[in-house]
Amino acid sequence: MHWSTVLCIASAWSPLIGKAIASHGDDLYAFSDCVYQCEQVTCHNNHYYEFQWRFRNILKDEPDFEFKYYNGDWEFDSIPLPLHLRLLGWTCELNCDYQCQRIIHQMRKDNNEELYQYHGKWPFLRVYGIQELVSAIFSVGNFYVNWLGFKRVFGLMKDKKLDPRLTYANYNVLFLAVVSMMAWTFSTIFHFRDYDLTEKLDYYFAGLTVLSGFHFIASRLLGLFEPGRVYSRISLGAICVGAYACHVYRLVNDWSYTYNMQANIAVGVLQNGGLGLLVYSLYSKFYAEEQAKKASHNGIEKENIMNEPANLSFLKYTSLRRVILPSFYANSPKLYSLYPLLLSTIVMLGMSLEVFDFPPFFFDLVDAHALWHLVTIFPAYYGWFDWLVWDINENILEKAKSD
Template identity: 50%
Template sequence: MHISSLVVVVLSLLTGAMASPGDDLWATIDCKYQCEQISCENNRHYYRIHPDRYYNPSWRFTEGPLPKYLEWLAWDCYSNCDYQCQRIITEERRNNHEEIYQFHGKWPFVRVAGIQEVTSVIFSLGNLVVHGLGLKKIWHKWNSIPNGPAHDRLKSQYINLILMTLVSMGAWIFSTIFHIRDLDITEKLDYYCAGLTVLMGFHTLGARFGELYLESNANYRYAFSAICAVSYAGHIARLVIDWSYTYNMRANIFIGILQNICLVGICYYIYSHYYYLEQDNKSTQNHLKYIDFRAIILPSFFSRSPKLYSLYPLMLGIIVILGMSLEIFDFPPIFYDLVDAHSLWHLVTIFPAYFGWYDWMLWDIHENVWPHIQQVELLNVKKNE
């Protein structure tokens, strides 16, 4: 499983810009109207013309042109009024010991230098960095592979892994942009790239599970890739024509389930292989040279044998599942209204990618896939003699 793909499934399930209780408060509506009239329309005496509107002289709003850094992040007077009123109403409710509400599907965070969700931005960048480090490892191994027909089969698995990692990095870039500034275009790009991450994870693991790296399965490999590409094009077309959070959620969950089935199948196959090798006293410790003992969870257990190491991705998946509770048991922002459950969820997703996911994939490719390719090639040679 590509860990960030499960992340996307959860985010698709639990996020979406829908109406929130804070949007419907009369105080919010009147506050925004007052701010817009005073700050944007320069109409300081609007309440004399519109006596039906609630006027609160204690509300204070930013006046004058917005700072350049806000304009650069696409803030204007009206969106700035929206932000200011979220903060004003939230503080009023907090002082009155009332429940804190969301606005536009988000908690009322404190804006930092124009950034709407600064901790989610930081942790999204953290995810980008760890996947970048993973790509560096993959690229180093890729460049060490010699040329040759059999090695070309091996490279096909590397191509899948490289593309999957690049797409994941793209997803975290767009996640960062989206959390910097929530706009219609940034939201859609975030969702489009997130959906592609799910599909690329399924494509990589599906190809591995189906042994499509073998030459005898070349036609299936091309067909599988074509089906995935057409499916994604259709998915995007569906969202462009009729944007639906429900459809997007269901599509991601469906592909995510298929992806996890492939992962479990791969781990079961590898575990069984080393189990029987152990029974015949033929097992080796080929996994140790791929493990970074500074970045592995429960090293005394998973480094004990390749049979146990084959289950390591399931351990990483457990971490992701535990992290889901942060989203399920959501709570208003803490630490000066900067940190919420969603940002902590982004923090949790850093750990699986850092703690050995890419090391495990390299081990699988070189110690499981490559010997299988060599074995099949040798059988083909003997068959043709």
């Protein structure tokens, strides 16, 4: 499975997991009472609220009086809030909600009770107003490795080390990197502060990531990167742009996590089926070349065949430091053609963290989603873009020359 597709599917799936159990924390009486107490005391300066609780026996016969539990041990931030919180959009009410999540979470932890999510998210420890610090840091890490990929490919193009006849294909690799960087930018913003707008932008660009990956793989399989396929390129691009516009229009008018997940999975299945076909075709091609080479050496001693240098031209597009298990994958183009399968396997293993979700640990800063973002750093750093450049400028160009 192509790693960017797995990323998008997991991003689409994780909110469904959170939303499914969010009501457990939201519906706790202790949580709602805590929020009410905090708002009365800090936001509304209602100092007689405590006395209402003390004299509840006198007021219990009042038909319109609603009692809320009062806990004198609960301590809340004073108003006004610090500047760094206000700059990140924290209001008194939102701050009360956050504080009560932390208070009730710690109470349940101390009493060895089951821990719950609130509003579909775990009650992370806020750091200088940032809601999910570690996820935000790892999102920045993903942005950085995609920037390195972009910089690498752009540098090769600038130095004219990539064949100019396949400029369109090389620009598509750059486009993949740019879309990924935009997606991780909005992921970082979303983990900084969870608003309706930041959440939707995160999902819009995650969807764009998987669609751009589909466009790339489809172009590769259909031979649209080869010279002279201009109208076919335009047609496929128009289909993808139209599909994405309809997708966003559907979500803007009727937001649905279920639809978002289904749409991304559908495109992801097509994309990864295409990637599987591509890897299989490349492996088959290099395997056939090896067999043909062996057959042509029937009259030569086996020892001489084994001593012939391997075709390692693909290494000019990458560095062994950015190849996992280089002693295996750098032996031949046949083995290197399988490299995306390893990267996808790593990401799929990381995706299991989203399925087997668990409460945050390490000072309530790290959860499964944060670790998932850590895992997704590795494919982009360890040669995904280099593999794409190799495939374009060796395999596609070779086919174009032979036609």
